[in-house]
Amino acid sequence: MASVDISGVKKSYGAVAVMHGVDVAIGDGEFVILVGPSGCGKSTLLRMVAGLETVTGGQIAIDGRRVNELEPKDRDIAMVFQNYALYPQMTVAQNMGFALELAGRSKAEIKAEVDKAAEILSLTALLDRKPGQLSGGQRQRVAMGRAIVRHPKVFLFDEPLSNLDAKLRVKMRAEIKALHQRLKSTIIYVTHDQIEAMTMADKIVVMNAGRVEQIGTPLELYDNPANLFVATFMGSPAMNILPAVTQAGAVLVAGVATLPIVVSVPPGTKIAYGIRPDEITIDPESPVKAEVVVVEPTGSETHITARLAGHEITLISKARVALAPGDQIGLSFSPNKHHLFDDATGRRLEASGGMAA
Amino acid sequence: MTLFSQAFRRVGSAKVDPVLVALWISLILLALIWITPFVFIVFTALKSNATVMGASAFMPPTELAFENFAAAWRRGNFSTTAFNGVVITVIKVPLGLFISAMAAYALAKVPMRMNKALFALFLFGTMLPFQVMLAPIFRQVNAFGLINTYPGIILPYLAFGIPYQVFILYGFFSAVPKELSEAARIDGASHFTIFRRIFLPISLPVLSALLILDFVATWNEFAMALVILQDPKMWTLPLGLMSFQSQFSSDYGELNAAIIMTVLPAALVYLMFQRYFVAGLTSGAVKE
Numbered sequence: 253m254a255s256v257d258i259s260g261v262k263k264s265y266g267a268v269a270v271m272h273g274v275d276v277a278i279g280d281g282e283f284v285i286l287v288g289p290s291g292c293g294k295s296t297l298l299r300m301v302a303g304l305e306t307v308t309g310g311q312i313a314i315d316g317r318r319v320n321e322l323e324p325k326d327r328d329i330a331m332v333f334q335n336y337a338l339y340p341q342m343t344v345a346q347n348m349g350f351a352l353e354l355a356g357r358s359k360a361e362i363k364a365e366v367d368k369a370a371e372i373l374s375l376t377a378l379l380d381r382k383p384g385q386l387s388g389g390q391r392q393r394v395a396m397g398r399a400i401v402r403h404p405k406v407f408l409f410d411e412p413l414s415n416l417d418a419k420l421r422v423k424m425r426a427e428i429k430a431l432h433q434r435l436k437s438t439i440i441y442v443t444h445d446q447i448e449a450m451t452m453a454d455k456i457v458v459m460n461a462g463r464v465e466q467i468g469t470p471l472e473l474y475d476n477p478a479n480l481f482v483a484t485f486m487g488s489p490a491m492n493i494l495p496a497v498t499q500a501g502a503v504l505v506a507g508v509a510t511l512p513i514v515v516s517v518p519p520g521t522k523i524a525y526g527i528r529p530d531e532i533t534i535d536p537e538s539p540v541k542a543e544v545v546v547v548e549p550t551g552s553e554t555h556i557t558a559r560l561a562g563h564e565i566t567l568i569s570k571a572r573v574a575l576a577p578g579d580q581i582g583l584s585f586s587p588n589k590h591h592l593f594d595d596a597t598g599r600r601l602e603a604s605g606g607m608a609a
Numbered sequence: 610m611t612l613f614s615q616a617f618r619r620v621g622s623a624k625v626d627p628v629l630v631a632l633w634i635s636l637i638l639l640a641l642i643w644i645t646p647f648v649f650i651v652f653t654a655l656k657s658n659a660t661v662m663g664a665s666a667f668m669p670p671t672e673l674a675f676e677n678f679a680a681a682w683r684r685g686n687f688s689t690t691a692f693n694g695v696v697i698t699v700i701k702v703p704l705g706l707f708i709s710a711m712a713a714y715a716l717a718k719v720p721m722r723m724n725k726a727l728f729a730l731f732l733f734g735t736m737l738p739f740q741v742m743l744a745p746i747f748r749q750v751n752a753f754g755l756i757n758t759y760p761g762i763i764l765p766y767l768a769f770g771i772p773y774q775v776f777i778l779y780g781f782f783s784a785v786p787k788e789l790s791e792a793a794r795i796d797g798a799s800h801f802t803i804f805r806r807i808f809l810p811i812s813l814p815v816l817s818a819l820l821i822l823d824f825v826a827t828w829n830e831f832a833m834a835l836v837i838l839q840d841p842k843m844w845t846l847p848l849g850l851m852s853f854q855s856q857f858s859s860d861y862g863e864l865n866a867a868i869i870m871t872v873l874p875a876a877l878v879y880l881m882f883q884r885y886f887v888a889g890l891t892s893g894a895v896k897e
Contacts, residue, residue, distance in 0.1 A: 325797035337788035341810040351796035
């Protein structure tokens with residue numbers, strides 16, 4: 253168990269800078285998820301914490317101790333890779349005990365640790381198998397077992413569930429979360445899947461193009477995205493973003509809907525108006541009309557894509573709806589559930605007065 | 610016969626596939642052509658000289674003349690040449706493979722400034738035909754005073770064997786996912802431990818293939834041995850066989866017995882190691 257302090261960390265490959273000063277403070281026992289699109293630097297950051305990549309600038313400290321120059325094995329971390337990286341010629345037990353064996357622990361000690369980890373991960377029956385004889389989910393558990401036996405200060409997960417099928421992914425998600433609650437260990441977890449991030453994390457770090465966009469709890473990010481990137485990245489289906497213009501005491505959205513929102517910017521300013529799909533409802537009375545483009549029933553709810561004054565928007569209906577492409581529907585936007593962003597910088601605009609979102 | 614009849618059908622099909630039938634027929638024909646000289650050699654080796662001269666070459670021997678082997682062994686001085694062959698091969702082949710594997714690991718997995726240039730140097734080594742180097746090598750070995758010695762022949766063998774093996778192993782090691790060595794690094798393994806505990810075991814199929822090829826090549830090598838090993842006491846089997854042939858070329862029974870004794874060890878090594886040829890030893894390491 254330990255804290256991890258990442259301060260001003262930069263990374264460049266030759267002249268190409270890929271990370272431009274990242275600061276993340278991770279508390280003892282926290283489950284932190286780094287999330288972002290491919291190429292945003294989240295895996296690079298994790299690999300720098302692991303010691304598999306050099307740090308160009310800034311400092312990484314584990315438990316208050318600077319680790320920039322330490323070898324991976326001296327950092328007291330364990331890592332689970334996306335493709336598992338199990339040693340193919342060793343049995344499950346040998347795979348899990350390898351680190352302890354290299355550390356010169358006695359056979360009895362290794363066996364005890366391996367048995368304990370196998371028990372936690374229900375791998376006991378598979379200890380004599382080779383990785384080739386295991387299913388994807390079992391291999392993933394062995395990879396986690398290899399990490400657990402070492403009792404590291406920090407667990408690092410690099411997209412561990414990406415290679416599993418959808419059903420198994422949901423199951424392993426719950427298993428990893430349960431494991432965290434049981435071991436109370438510090439975990440840094442990288443994923444591109446915002447649902448994984450939302451469901452598992454204590455704290456999410458949203459990254460984009462080598463920068464941290466926002467850090468917060470899953471619901472903080474969902475309810476108060478700091479900018480357009482976070483707003484559209486977190487949540488599925490993504491938040492609708494519509495062009496809008498401020499008026500005195502109101503905002504004109506997409507040129508058709510006038511909503512009573514008080515904004516801190518002068519009237520006539522162009523802004524971006526965001527609203528989540530589940531905050532838009534079908535309202536036949538509403539003067540705001542849209543044309544249905546696609547209807548996607550998921551069973552529990554229906555996702556409807558509609559065209560509003562030339563802009564495609566998505567809404568979620570809890571009720572079953574009988575709609576076909578081409579139908580005209582009236583839309584109403586939940587008041588106080590909007591997110592306003594500066595058109596130029598993408599930064600969040602706080603609505604003034606009692607109308608804050 | 611179910612197994613045999615299945616050979617002519619596609620998996621899951623009840624119909625006989627004419628392409629498969631044709632492939633099987635050509636395979637059998639090819640195998641027959643391939644095996645004919647060996648049958649000829651074995652038959653001849655087991656016939657007395659009178660029978661060889663008197664009967665058709667492909668006639669199976671009526672009385673087995675095993676004495677051919679004993680006579681050839683004695684007259685061809687096989688105990689000396691076989692011993693030399695064993696010493697040279699048993700030292701050269703594993704040592705060369707070990708050096709090649711370490712070099713290939715370093716080139717493929719240890720980040721160094723000169724990796725590319727060094728690998729190009731090894732590649733260059735594979736391009737030199739050693740026949741054109743025979744004279745310079747002779748002078749070099751002579752300058753070291755190693756003519757007619759084991760090191761005198763083993764060192765040039767290593768020099769010419771390693772580049773090719775490095776080339777093959779480099780390709781294999783490069784294809785091993787980097788996460789495997791990274792996981793081992795995090796587990797606390799040094800480069801040498803990663804090499805010995807992870808890379809050597811998973812490259813067993815490649816290593817055994819190289820071992821067979823190198824064993825056969827070293828065992829049967831002729832030109833370099835002819836140049837460097839001039840004392841009959843230092844001769845290897847091919848040299849002994851050549852000398853035997855020029856002395857007793859008319860004694861076909863014994864000559865063929867000598868040929869069998871020369872090639873048999875190579876064939877045995879092949880049979881011993883070909884079981885490691887199985888693919889898929891790395892299966893399960895990473896998800897493809």
